[in-house]
Amino acid sequence: MSDANSKPLNFLEQIIKQDIDSGTTTKLITRFPPEPNGYLHIGHAKSICLNFGLAEKFGGECNLRFDDTNPAKEELEYVESIKRDVAWLGFRWPGEVRYASDYFDQFYEWALHLIREGNAYVCHLTAEQAKEYRGWATQPGKPSPWRDRPVEENLADFEKMRAGEFDEGACVLRAKIDMASPNMNMRDPILYRIRKVSHHQTGDKWCIYPSYDFAHGQEDAIEGVTHSICTLEFADHRPLYEWLLNNLPVPMVPRQYEFARLELNYTVTSKRKLKQLVDEKRVDGWDDPRMPTISGMRRRGYTPASLRNFCDLIGVTKSGSTIDVGQLEYCVRDDLNNVAPRAMCVINPLKVTIRNMPAGETQTMKQPVHPNREEMGERELPFTREILIEQDDFTEDTSLSRKKFKRLVLGDYVRLRGAYVIKAEESIKNEAGEIVEVIATLVEGTVGENPPEDIKPRGVIHWVSATENVDCEVRLYDRLFNDPAPDAGDKNFLDALNPESLTVVKGCKGEIGLQFAQPEHAYQFEREGYFCIDAQYSNGSTLVFNRTIGLKDSWSDKV
Numbered sequence: 001m002s003d004a005n006s007k008p009l010n011f012l013e014q015i016i017k018q019d020i021d022s023g024t025t026t027k028l029i030t031r032f033p034p035e036p037n038g039y040l041h042i043g044h045a046k047s048i049c050l051n052f053g054l055a056e057k058f059g060g061e062c063n064l065r066f067d068d069t070n071p072a073k074e075e076l077e078y079v080e081s082i083k084r085d086v087a088w089l090g091f092r093w094p095g096e097v098r099y100a101s102d103y104f105d106q107f108y109e110w111a112l113h114l115i116r117e118g119n120a121y122v123c124h125l126t127a128e129q130a131k132e133y134r135g136w137a138t139q140p141g142k143p144s145p146w147r148d149r150p151v152e153e154n155l156a157d158f159e160k161m162r163a164g165e166f167d168e169g170a171c172v173l174r175a176k177i178d179m180a181s182p183n184m185n186m187r188d189p190i191l192y193r194i195r196k197v198s199h200h201q202t203g204d205k206w207c208i209y210p211s212y213d214f215a216h217g218q219e220d221a222i223e224g225v226t227h228s229i230c231t232l233e234f235a236d237h238r239p240l241y242e243w244l245l246n247n248l249p250v251p252m253v254p255r256q257y258e259f260a261r262l263e264l265n266y267t268v269t270s271k272r273k274l275k276q277l278v279d280e281k282r283v284d285g286w287d288d289p290r291m292p293t294i295s296g297m298r299r300r301g302y303t304p305a306s307l308r309n310f311c312d313l314i315g316v317t318k319s320g321s322t323i324d325v326g327q328l329e330y331c332v333r334d335d336l337n338n339v340a341p342r343a344m345c346v347i348n349p350l351k352v353t354i355r356n357m358p359a360g361e362t363q364t365m366k367q368p369v370h371p372n373r374e375e376m377g378e379r380e381l382p383f384t385r386e387i388l389i390e391q392d393d394f395t396e397d398t399s400l401s402r403k404k405f406k407r408l409v410l411g412d413y414v415r416l417r418g419a420y421v422i423k424a425e426e427s428i429k430n431e432a433g434e435i436v437e438v439i440a441t442l443v444e445g446t447v448g449e450n451p452p453e454d455i456k457p458r459g460v461i462h463w464v465s466a467t468e469n470v471d472c473e474v475r476l477y478d479r480l481f482n483d484p485a486p487d488a489g490d491k492n493f494l495d496a497l498n499p500e501s502l503t504v505v506k507g508c509k510g511e512i513g514l515q516f517a518q519p520e521h522a523y524q525f526e527r528e529g530y531f532c533i534d535a536q537y538s539n540g541s542t543l544v545f546n547r548t549i550g551l552k553d554s555w556s557d558k559v
C-alpha cells in the first residue's frame with residue numbers, strides 16, 4: 001500500500017495542520033463516539049481509522065467514548081464488542097474508555113444553568129402536539145404555550161422530572177432558541193427526556209436522559225476534544241452544537257467538522273438494519289461471516305491491515321459517493337496474498353489411484369509455505385497410492401483443447417502441485433454413471449523435474465493424500481445482498497437478501513498440516529481462495545473453514 005505520508009493531505013488533515021502551525025491547537029484530541037446499540041460495521045471502521053489515524057499522525061490522542069444516552073437500546077454486550085473491535089483494528093485509546101454517562105451530573109448542572117439563564121424550559125406538549133408546533137422546513141413553527149414560563153416554575157418542573165414524578169413522555173426539557181429558524185434543529189430542540197429504564201452504567205440513578213444534541217458537544221468540551229469529527233448528516237446540527245457551547249460555562253470550545261460517511265454497494269451499513277438481520281435470524285448473529293460488521297469480517301478472516309488499507313485507499317471527502325465493495329475485497333486479497341500460508345484442500349474429492357505406486361508406501365513431498373517468502377519455511381505433503389483431486393479437475397472428454405482445459409483428461413498428463421506428473425489411464429463409474437475413481441500412472445523422476453520432452457502436462461492441479469489428510473467442511477460465502485443498493489429509496493433491504501450467500505460443503509479433505517490452522521489466520525487454498533478456521537462451527541472431529549474471499553473477483557463475471 002502507498003505510504004500514507006506521501007499522499008496529499010485530506011481536508012481534515014489540512015485544517016489540523018493549520019491549527020497546529022498557527023498555535024490554535026497545541027495537542028490534537030479527537031474521539032470516536034459510538035452509541036453502544038449494536039456492533040460496529042465497516043462504516044465505523046472508516047470513522048475509527050480517521051479519528052485514531054489523525055491522532056497518530058499529529059501526535060495527539062483519540063478517546064473512545066460511548067454515547068450512552070439512550071439506555072432503552074443499549075447493552076453491555078455492545079460496549080464490550082466495540083472495545084474489542086477498536087483494539088483489534090490496532091488502535092489504542094488513552095486511559096479508560098469514557099462514557100457520556102460519566103458526565104450526567106455535569107449535564108444536569110448545565111441544564112439548570114440554561115433554565116436559570118432563561119435558555120431552557122420544561123414543555124408539556126404531547127409528542128404529537130410538539131410535532132405540529134414545530135412546523136416544517138418551509139413553514140416556521142409556533143411557540144409552545146410553555147415557552148415563557150417563569151424560571152422558578154421550570155426549575156421546579158425539571159426537578160420533578162428528575163425525581164420521577166412525571167410519566168415517560170409527559171414532558172421534556174427544551175432549549176429556547178428560535179421557532180422560526182429555517183434550521184429545524186434550532187426550533188427549541190429537546191435537551192432531556194424522561195425514560196424510566198435502568199442504564200447499563202448508571203443503574204437506576206437517573207430517569208431523565210440527555211438528548212444526543214445536548215450531550216455531544218458538552219462531552220467534547222469536557223474531554224478537551226479539539227476537532228470533533230462526524231458524518232455529514234450532523235452538519236445541520238452544528239449551529240445547535242455551537243449554540244449550546246456558547247451558552248454554557250464549558251471549559252473549552254471544540255469545533256465540529258463533517259465528512260462523508262462510507263457507503264458501500266451490495267452492503268447495508270445501518271446498525272438498525274443489521275440488528276434486524278440478527279433478531280430475525282436471517283444471519284447467524286452479529287459476527288456471521290457474511291455480515292459487514294467488524295466482528296463478522298474478523299471471523300471471516302479479513303485482517304486489520306486490510307481494513308486499514310481500505311480506509312486509507314478510499315480517503316476522506318466532504319461529499320458522499322458509493323464505494324465499490326470490490327475495493328474492499330481487493331484490499332483483503334492484497335494483504336492475504338502477502339501473509340497467508342499456502343495449503344491444498346480438495347473441496348469435492350474424486351479418488352485417483354496411482355497404479356505404479358505401491359500400496360502402503362508414503363513419499364514426502366516438500367512445498368514452500370509461501371512462494372515468495374522463504375522465511376515462512378516448508379511444508380510436508382504425504383504422497384500415497386490413493387490421492388484425491390477435485391471432481392472438476394478431471395474429464396473424459398478428450399476433445400477439449402489443451403488451452404481450454406488445463407487439467408486432467410483421460411489419456412493425458414497433468415502435474416500434481418509439488419509432486420509427480422501423472423497420466424489418467426481409466427475411469428471407473430458407479431451404477432448411476434458418475435465417475436467415482438480414476439486410475440492413473442505416475443511418471444518417474446518428475447518431482448521437481450520436467451518430464452521427458454514428449455510428455456506435455458496440460459496444467460497443474462492440487463491434490464491431497466486419500467489416506468493422510470484432514471476432514472473439513474468449507475463454507476463458501478457470496479454477497480449477502482444481490483442488489484447493489486439494497487436499501488436505497490423505499491426498498492425493503494430484506495428483499496435483496498441473496499438466498500445463495502452461504503453454501504456449506506461437507507466432506508472436503510485438506511492437507512495434513514491444516515490440523516494446526518488457527519482462527520483468524522487465513523490460508524490460501526491453492527486455486528480455491530483464502531480460507532480460515534471458524535472457531536464456532538468447528539468441533540473436535542471436523543474443522544470448518546470459512547472462505548474469506550476467492551482468488552479473483554468472480555462476481556463481475558457472474559452478473
Ligand code: ATP
Pocket residue numbers: 032033034035036042043044046047229230231260261262263269270271272
Ligand atoms: P448507524 O447509522 O449504523 O446506526 P450511527 O451513526 O448511528 O450508525 P454511531 O454509533 O453513532 O452509529 O457512530 C459512531 C461514529 O461512527 C459516529 O461518529 C458516526 O458518524 C460514525 N459512522 C457511523 N456510520 C458511518 C459510516 N457509514 N461511515 C463513516 N462513519 C460512520
Ligand code: MG
Pocket residue numbers: 035
Ligand atoms: Mg448515531
